[in-house]
Every structure is written in C-alpha cells, then in structure tokens.
Amino acid sequence: MNPFADRPYAASRFARIVAIARGTNPFYARWIEDPDHVPILDRRTYCENNDEILNGHAVNDRTSGSTGVPVRVAVSPDLARARGRDTARFVGWLGGVLPVVRLIYSGHSRPAENTLDIGAPIDEQIDFILMRHRLAGAVAVTTYPTNAELLVRRAHERGVDLGFIRRVGLYGESVEPHHISQIRSIFPSATVWSTYSSVEFGMIAARCPFEPQYHHVMAHRLGVELLDDRGAPVGRGERGRVVITDYLNTLSPFIRYELGDYADAGSCPCGRISLPSIGEVYGKVRGALLHRDGRRVVFADLSVRLRDIPEMRQYQVVQHDIEWFTVRVVSPARIDEEVRSAFAVHFGYVPERVNIEYVDEIPRGPGGKFHASICEA
Numbered sequence: 001m002n003p004f005a006d007r008p009y010a011a012s013r014f015a016r017i018v019a020i021a022r023g024t025n026p027f028y029a030r031w032i033e034d035p036d037h038v039p040i041l042d043r044r045t046y047c048e049n050n051d052e053i054l055n056g057h058a059v060n061d062r063t064s065g066s067t068g069v070p071v072r073v074a075v076s077p078d079l080a081r082a083r084g085r086d087t088a089r090f091v092g093w094l095g096g097v098l099p100v101v102r103l104i105y106s107g108h109s110r111p112a113e114n115t116l117d118i119g120a121p122i123d124e125q126i127d128f129i130l131m132r133h134r135l136a137g138a139v140a141v142t143t144y145p146t147n148a149e150l151l152v153r154r155a156h157e158r159g160v161d162l163g164f165i166r167r168v169g170l171y172g173e174s175v176e177p178h179h180i181s182q183i184r185s186i187f188p189s190a191t192v193w194s195t196y197s198s199v200e201f202g203m204i205a206a207r208c209p210f211e212p213q214y215h216h217v218m219a220h221r222l223g224v225e226l227l228d229d230r231g232a233p234v235g236r237g238e239r240g241r242v243v244i245t246d247y248l249n250t251l252s253p254f255i256r257y258e259l260g261d262y263a264d265a266g267s268c269p270c271g272r273i274s275l276p277s278i279g280e281v282y283g284k285v286r287g288a289l290l291h292r293d294g295r296r297v298v299f300a301d302l303s304v305r306l307r308d309i310p311e312m313r314q315y316q317v318v319q320h321d322i323e324w325f326t327v328r329v330v331s332p333a334r335i336d337e338e339v340r341s342a343f344a345v346h347f348g349y350v351p352e353r354v355n356i357e358y359v360d361e362i363p364r365g366p367g368g369k370f371h372a373s374i375c376e377a
C-alpha cells in the first residue's frame with residue numbers, strides 16, 4: 001500500500017520516485033521487491049549499501065556521523081535549486097533578507113566576510129557582531145542553539161547592548177524551549193527562527209513564525225511520515241519516528257528513510273502557511289564542552305575531527321570534569337591515537353584522562369534526543 005494513500009499529491013510523487021529508483025538504481029531494484037510494500041530503510045542499511053546507492057554519482061555532501069555512520073549524498077543541480085527556492089520562500093515568511101552575521105562551522109575553507117568560525121571565543125563572536133553592525137548594518141545572527149545560549153549569557157555578563165538585533169536564526173541541532181526564552185531575554189525585539197534540516201534532505205521543515213510550537217513541512221518536495229514502533233502512523237499529538245522520502249533525489253535516492261529523529265504529529269492552527277505541519281521535533285543536541293582555560297567550546301569542530309577518522313562509525317563525548325572525558329565510539333578498529341590527536345588539535349592539549357569505550361551502538365536519551373556531547377563539568 002502507498003504510505004500516502006489518503007494524500008493524492010504525495011501518493012503520486014511517492015509512486016513516481018519508487019518507479020524511477022527501481023528502474024535506475026541497482027540497490028533499489030533489489031530492495032523494493034514490491035512497489036506496494038516499500039520497506040523502511042534505516043541509516044545503517046543505507047550506509048552498508050551507500051556505494052551501490054550512489055551508483056557512480058559524485059558525492060556532494062556527507063553527514064557528521066555523530067548520530068550514526070556518515071551518510072554520503074549526491075545532489076543534482078536541479079535538486080539544489082529546489083532547496084534554494086524553499087529557503088527563499090522561508091525567508092519570505094520572515095519578511096525578507098536582512099544583513100546577517102553567521103557564527104557557524106566554516107570548514108577548512110576561508111569563511112565569507114560576514115561569517116566567523118564557531119571555534120572563535122565567545123567574546124570575539126560578540127565583537128564580530130558589533131563590528132559587522134557598524135560596517136555592514138548587520139541586524140541578524142544565524143548560529144547553533146548551543147552557541148546562541150553561550151552568546152546571550154556572555155553578552156548579558158558584559159553588559160553589551162545587542163538590542164539592534166532583529167532576527168536570530170537557529171539551526172543544525174535541536175532547539176529547546178529554554179534556548180528561545182533565553183534569546184528573547186537578551187534580544188527582546190528579535191524574531192527567532194529555526195529550521196529542521198539534515199544533510200540527506202536539506203530543509204525538512206521550518207518552525208512556524210506565527211505558532212512556534214509547530215513546524216511546516218516542505219511537503220511539495222518531501223514525503224514525511226511519523227510512525228510508531230510497528231510502522232503504523234501515529235495519531236495527532238503522539239510522538240513518532242521520522243521517516244522521509246525525497247521525491248526529487250534520483251542520484252542517491254532516499255525512500256522511506258528513517259532519519260533517527262522523533263517528532264510529534266500535529267496540525268498548525270496559524271491558517272497563514274498552506275504547507276502541512278508537524279509539532280515539536282526531537283533530534284540531535286550538539287552541546288558544548290569546557291576548555292581548560294574556562295571557555296565553553298561548542299562541540300562542532302571536535303565533532304568534525306572525530307567524524308573524519310576513517311574507521312569512525314558513531315561517537316559521543318562525555319565530559320565529567322575539566323580533565324576527564326569518556327569518548328564512546330563505534331568502530332571496527334582501535335582508534336585511540338586518532339581520538340587523542342583530535343583532542344590535541346581541538347583543545348591544544350590532550351586532557352589528563354580520556355577513556356575510550358568501544359560499544360556496538362550509542363543510544364538516544366529520553367524523549368528521542370541524541371546528545372552528541374554531554375558536559376557534566
């Protein structure tokens with residue numbers, strides 16, 4: 001049965017991508033025996049068959065791997081444009097483009113002039129915002145929720161007036177209600193936006209600017225299902241596993257792919273955005289660690305270094321106190337030295353105790369959130 005049987009548009013798009021994938025992709029030709037019974041594809045199975053799914057297409061992106069084995073993805077120019085249109089439409093909901101400062105992981109390339117790498121100390125980030133406001137009229141900030149929290153706390157301590165900020169954008173990890181209330185306390189006149197995105201799908205949903213406990217789904221491009229443990233759709237208000245089909249990705253198809261996140265079923269009452277909606281989303285929590293010099297450091301840069309260890313399949317870093325860490329890893333080989341050297345590069349030192357635990361799987365926390373790092377210090 002088509003999982004979208006009661007939604008004609010979704011049902012026809014789903015049937016179409018299933019037919020294309022079965023006809024062009026060696027993995028899907030085998031995986032989907034019966035187009036009326038398409039199995040759910042978990043991340044582990046996807047990764048085990050990643051080369052066959054890519055089917056010779058160049059890799060454009062890969063996931064961070066903290067929530068599981070890194071997934072490699074091919075994105076056609078058409079798909080990239082479709083995602084770009086969604087972003088533009090979302091910016092329209094917010095009221096158009098504003099001069100922005102980005103505080104994000106900038107990779108190994110030189111960041112754009114309005115971008116500061118997330119590894120910069122918080123004071124430097126605050127000074128950067130002030131400087132970009134002076135030079136370029138910046139009145140918006142985009143960053144990770146964990147970093148936004150550090151930023152507002154420090155701005156408050158320093159007594160810096162950031163009242164000129166009119167928009168704060170949060171993405172890249174789960175947004176908690178306390179993130180939004182803290183940001184509102186420092187930026188009282190700012191609109192806070194956030195999106196639910198992944199490397200596999202780009203923007204999946206955007207928080208409703210009018211009813212912030214709901215997210216509107218990019219349903220023209222993606223089929224989103226919320227399923228219980230038996231694979232049946234959950235009822236309104238219930239929490240379900242997020243399973244997504246990308247109607248447009250023909251180079252590395254994702255059909256009934258289980259992201260590993262959870263979300264509440266729900267229907268936004270705003271009446272202003274015609275896209276269907278879901279409620280709150282429970283995904284990855286990046287977190288922050290404590291440096292020997294007293295700084296809180298967002299777990300982004302170290303995360304990428306750990307991800308890039310070739311044998312790494314999954315990881316989680318727990319900091320018990322300043323000098324004591326437990327690193328849980330899923331890896332077929334011993335990678336103690338590589339893990340230590342990631343710490344050395346990231347912190348500038350290897351903490352006194354780094355216990356490395358080899359496990360089969362790293363479970364999610366209560367409520368379905370995956371904590372990439374946990375700081376008890």
Ligand SMILES: [Zn+2]
Binds near residue numbers: 210270
């Ligand atoms: Zn809405």
